[in-house]
Amino acid sequence: MKILKYLAYSLVLGLMLASCTKHEILPDTRPAEDAEFQLHYFEPVVNQASNYIDSVFVNGILYSSVNGSGQLVPYNGVPGGATGRFFSVKSGEVNFKFYRKDQVVYDKTCTLNPGKQNVIVHDMNLAPIVLDNQFPYPHTSEWTPGSIYTTDSISSIKFINLLYEAPGQPYDGKLQYQWQHPRTKEWINLGTPVGFGEATNREIITVVKEVYNSSGSCRIDYRILDENGDILQVRNSSGKMVDYSDYWTGYIGQAKMHFFRGFRTVEPRCNVSQWGSL
Numbered sequence: 507m508k509i510l511k512y513l514a515y516s517l518v519l520g521l522m523l524a525s526c527t528k529h530e531i532l533p534d535t536r537p538a539e540d541a542e543f544q545l546h547y548f549e550p551v552v553n554q555a556s557n558y559i560d561s562v563f564v565n566g567i568l569y570s571s572v573n574g575s576g577q578l579v580p581y582n583g584v585p586g587g588a589t590g591r592f593f594s595v596k597s598g599e600v601n602f603k604f605y606r607k608d609q610v611v612y613d614k615t616c617t618l619n620p621g622k623q624n625v626i627v628h629d630m631n632l633a634p635i636v637l638d639n640q641f642p643y644p645h646t647s648e649w650t651p652g653s654i655y656t657t658d659s660i661s662s663i664k665f666i667n668l669l670y671e672a673p674g675q676p677y678d679g680k681l682q683y684q685w686q687h688p689r690t691k692e693w694i695n696l697g698t699p700v701g702f703g704e705a706t707n708r709e710i711i712t713v714v715k716e717v718y719n720s721s722g723s724c725r726i727d728y729r730i731l732d733e734n735g736d737i738l739q740v741r742n743s744s745g746k747m748v749d750y751s752d753y754w755t756g757y758i759g760q761a762k763m764h765f766f767r768g769f770r771t772v773e774p775r776c777n778v779s780q781w782g783s784l
Contacts, residue, residue, distance in 0.1 A: 539594035541618040546583040548628045553580045563603040581779040589782035640708040643761040659758040666705040668767040676702035679733030686727040688714045713756045722758035
């Protein structure tokens with residue numbers, strides 16, 4: 507009986523060891539992909555369903571889709587769903603392929619570097635524009651010791667010029683983006699003038715908290731100067747040429763990108779699309 511008992515114990519122990527070996531759990535030691543990117547679609551088209559990108563393949567792998575991390579629509583980007591998300595891929599030559607239903611509508615390659623960047627498709631016949639996202643984001647502020655509870659704080663903006671004059675014709679001149687200080691009402695240059703496909707550095711703007719017991723936000727007004735130093739003239743909804751102006755709510759600590767896109771003189775009219783990096 508003792509022999510049978512020991513045999514039974516040995517059998518159970520053997521099965522346990524085999525089970526542990528078969529289902530051994532190991533940490534994922536694959537190296538992380540070293541390039542991170544957010545993908546944007548800024549072809550100057552009407553924002554309607556027929557122009558949506560249903561799926562995005564990166565180096566032949568599905569990265570985004572209607573049922574995945576988001577449909578890619580005009581004047582927006584992926585990954586969607588939350589601020590501060592990036593896709594990752596191995597740095598070097600990277601291929602982007604867009605599908606509408608089962609049809610390939612874009613198939614171009616660009617070079618991505620290690621780190622965070624923004625990839626912008628503005629013409630289906632051209633390779634994407636790649637911009638450094640400039641991470642880590644600015645975090646200094648104007649506060650002075652003794653006044654930390656009522657002081658101004660900061661946000662950061664990066665301006666990208668994607669303005670078309672007319673179909674197939676990028677705007678020729680350089681644009682100077684400006685913001686208005688919420689307290690002094692002074693107009694301040696946001697970086698230096700940039701041409702089509704170019705971007706300013708990520709620049710700090712001042713946010714003056716409007717509600718004391720809050721995370722902190724206020725209205726920030728913006729305008730754009732043309733190459734002559736005049737306020738840029740753009741077409742409005744009535745078909746008239748008027749001075750460009752806009753405003754956004756600025757929040758303490760956020761890092762935003764302002765894409766100036768569309769046509770200056772025809773439909774779809776130009777405007778700024780805001781995208782959150784943080």
